[in-house]
Amino acid sequence: MKNQRTLLMIVPKKNDKGKPIDDGLTKMVKFIIKFSKVDGHYKGSHECICGLKSGSAKYVLPNGMETNNLIVHYAREHRKDLRLYPKEIEKIINVYFELRKTIDVE
Numbered sequence: 192m193k194n195q196r197t198l199l200m201i202v203p204k205k206n207d208k209g210k211p212i213d214d215g216l217t218k219m220v221k222f223i224i225k226f227s228k229v230d231g232h233y234k235g236s237h238e239c240i241c242g243l244k245s246g247s248a249k250y251v252l253p254n255g256m257e258t259n260n261l262i263v264h265y266a267r268e269h270r271k272d273l274r275l276y277p278k279e280i281e282k283i284i285n286v287y288f289e290l291r292k293t294i295d296v297e
């Protein structure tokens with residue numbers, strides 16, 4: 192269960208970005224990242240296989256999970272790779288509904 196404290200800290204392996212996908216999953220990820228806060232910095236910065244840099248900021252979700260600001264990029268443009276991580280997709284869905292419950296959506 193060592194990945195339970197992180198969300199979408201994945202490394203896309205194939206550089207075959209598809210067309211950006213704006214579906215329900217992308218919406219969930221956008222919703223989640225809105226509620227994350229920068230909490231310190233990593234040594235060095237992460238770079239996606241396609242060359243996009245995430246910077247070194249560490250993002251933390253209200254539930255304490257760590258994530259990074261590339262998660263929307265992964266969900267929209269590296270969906271093929273994301274599908275290789277079904278557990279992460281499950282976590283996105285769980286975190287999304289958990290957040291919706293705790294945050295008043297006007």
Ligand SMILES: [Zn+2]
Binds near residue numbers: 203264
């Ligand atoms: Zn990328």
